[in-house]
Amino acid sequence: MTAPLVIFDLDGTLIDTAPDLVASLNHTIAAADLEPVTYADLTHLVGQGARVMIRRAFELREQPLSDEAAEPLLQRFLAHYKAEMPGASRPYPGLIEAMERLEEAGMRLAVCTNKLEELAIPLIGKLGLSDRFVTVTGGDTFPVRKPDAGHLLGTIEKAGARPEATVMIGDSINDILAARNAGIPSIAVTFGYSDVPVEDLQPDHVMTHFSELTGELVRRLLSRETQAPALTVPA
Numbered sequence: 001m002t003a004p005l006v007i008f009d010l011d012g013t014l015i016d017t018a019p020d021l022v023a024s025l026n027h028t029i030a031a032a033d034l035e036p037v038t039y040a041d042l043t044h045l046v047g048q049g050a051r052v053m054i055r056r057a058f059e060l061r062e063q064p065l066s067d068e069a070a071e072p073l074l075q076r077f078l079a080h081y082k083a084e085m086p087g088a089s090r091p092y093p094g095l096i097e098a099m100e101r102l103e104e105a106g107m108r109l110a111v112c113t114n115k116l117e118e119l120a121i122p123l124i125g126k127l128g129l130s131d132r133f134v135t136v137t138g139g140d141t142f143p144v145r146k147p148d149a150g151h152l153l154g155t156i157e158k159a160g161a162r163p164e165a166t167v168m169i170g171d172s173i174n175d176i177l178a179a180r181n182a183g184i185p186s187i188a189v190t191f192g193y194s195d196v197p198v199e200d201l202q203p204d205h206v207m208t209h210f211s212e213l214t215g216e217l218v219r220r221l222l223s224r225e226t227q228a229p230a231l232t233v234p235a
């Protein structure tokens, strides 16, 4: 039997990257004389990677952005973000202990993020987390990205795991929809960058702190089909 796999989203789930995303985005859009964005704005901008984040910032400020103008702005963002990395970004409280618990329970861990690989992989490395994950896939690893099921299924395949034995943990609609599209259980964290209450996304479980993440919880979510008959009311 293959070991269960727990897949984590990155921004807003594993790592609190918001201050650095806001700083690099504001550095980027300042070149086009756009007003800086705030943390509250970020919840509407983040989720589909840097290119989309820049485009959404222009939409927020009701400014046009041509494809030709977007490319140098993306390069400006990447250069700034890479130069500062890891900046103020830190793992969320309790993450390391939670990962250790899952490893001790015989589970394997992976990352599935819409962040570009060239940002995600070094960031995880600089925070000393690389050895924890069997694979890290980014928004540009496959032809599709979250919420497309292909991103999660591709991550599962790279990890040598099976969809039936995988749980997804994330902070946004992209993560919960990707899990639903791939037919795997999802855990939504409340401490990330969702622009709606995560309960509204109807994940299989809601988590307010990593202290709640145990092997027992993962196993319970994986066996939900077998649990379902026990919940039916006898005639």
Ligand SMILES: O=C(O)COP(=O)(O)O
Residues within 6 Å of the ligand: 009, 010, 011, 012, 045, 046, 047, 048, 049, 050, 053, 112, 113, 114, 115, 172
């Ligand atoms: O950087 C983004 O826009 C999204 O990244 P995430 O998928 O790790 O949340």
Ligand SMILES: [Mg+2]
Residues within 6 Å of the ligand: 009, 010, 011, 012, 013, 047, 170, 171, 172, 192, 193
């Ligand atoms: Mg996220």
